[in-house]
Amino acid sequence: MGKHKKELAGNVITEIILILLALVFLLPVVWMFAQSLKSAEQLTDFKKLFDFPITFRAYVDGWKGGRFLTYILNTVKISVLCVAGTLTSCSLAAFGFAKFQAKGKNILFMVVLSTMMVPTTVTLIPMYNFYSKLHWLNTITPLVLPAFFGASTYNIFLLRQFFAGLPNELGESAQLDGAGWFRIFRSIYLPNAKPALLVVAINQLVFCWNDYMGPLIYLGKPATFTIALGLNAFKGEQGATMDIGPLMAMACITILPVLLLYLFFQKYFVEGVAASGIKG
Known part of the structure; x- marks a missing residue:
């Protein structure tokens, strides 16, 4: 007792x-x-x-004083495309690392993980020059394109750990029935990975919604601003006024989608993280 x-x-x-x-x-x-x-x-x-x-x-004053509808629509567009690209590219890469047998696979996976230690600022100037030569500045392409090529190493790692925990017998049984690897991935492993995929989607959505550095570097026209840049621009328009109410009101509107996201999907988020623990 x-x-x-x-x-x-x-x-x-x-x-x-x-x-x-x-x-x-x-x-x-x-x-x-x-x-x-x-x-x-x-x-x-x-x-x-x-x-x-x-x-x-x-x-009312904050909404009328800025172009927040444009900022929100731009942010939603970028976020949705980034989530779709991340789920597609990272799940394919993770599945290959988890289930395919190939020489040097583990070494390659360690190389991929090592990119997490490279600061973003190191690649900032080369990537800016690259997109500038392609005339992609002031478009959403530099913000969206990397997501379709597995740019998120952490999400690849998380999904790889989840796929590694799923039984190999699932794929082997389907192979005996004549299914190809893509069919096995799409019809068997992907539906079983919904908790981890949801975690990846939430992480990517929150990152894109709050991202300030990327839009600041690549977007220069107010019509292309995201909500993070829009808030900063609105702050500049407010100047040194003591009436910070409109700025606080727009900030509340900005964080509301993220709060609701975690409120409604908290259960699945915790389940996905727990189920994606370190596995062989």
Whole structure:
């Protein structure tokens, strides 16, 4: 009984610590949301987190003051294409590393993993020159194209670990029935990898939605801006004004899709990460 009480006390203390940490991390988001519900006069009162009556004028002013519909549509287009490309290229590469038998496969896989240690800034200038010579600047091509060629090493690793954990007998049985490798991949292994694929999709979607460096380098026209660049441009247009309500309102709209994504898919995200643990 004493051991049970100690375990219970330890669990309670752990939960309390986690709740306190969650509150600390949530405080900036709560503050941002509170500022977006204040009038210009209420924003000067720093003593109150929430002030009444609340107003949504910041959302109206922010939406009218920028081209946020264009920014959001551009971001959605880039994100969807990147997710589709990443799922296609990374799943094919991961399946090959996990199930195909070839000389030097493990060495090649280590080479692929080693690219994770190369900083993005090292390849920034060569890639910029490459896309510039192809006249692809101010288009979404530089942001989307790498996804279709397995640019995400981490996602290849994650999917490879998942495929390696699936029984080889699944593919061998299909081979006896005359199925080719692509048919085996598409009809057998891919449906069983849905949890891991969902994790990859969420990771890639969040990365594309929040990406600032890529669009900053390759996109120079306001009509092509993503939401990250749009927010920064809107901040510049606001200048040194004390009315930060519209900026906070647009920031709340920006993070809302990501929050909803994790809220509705948290279960599958955890299952995918757990199921994709380190396997041979």
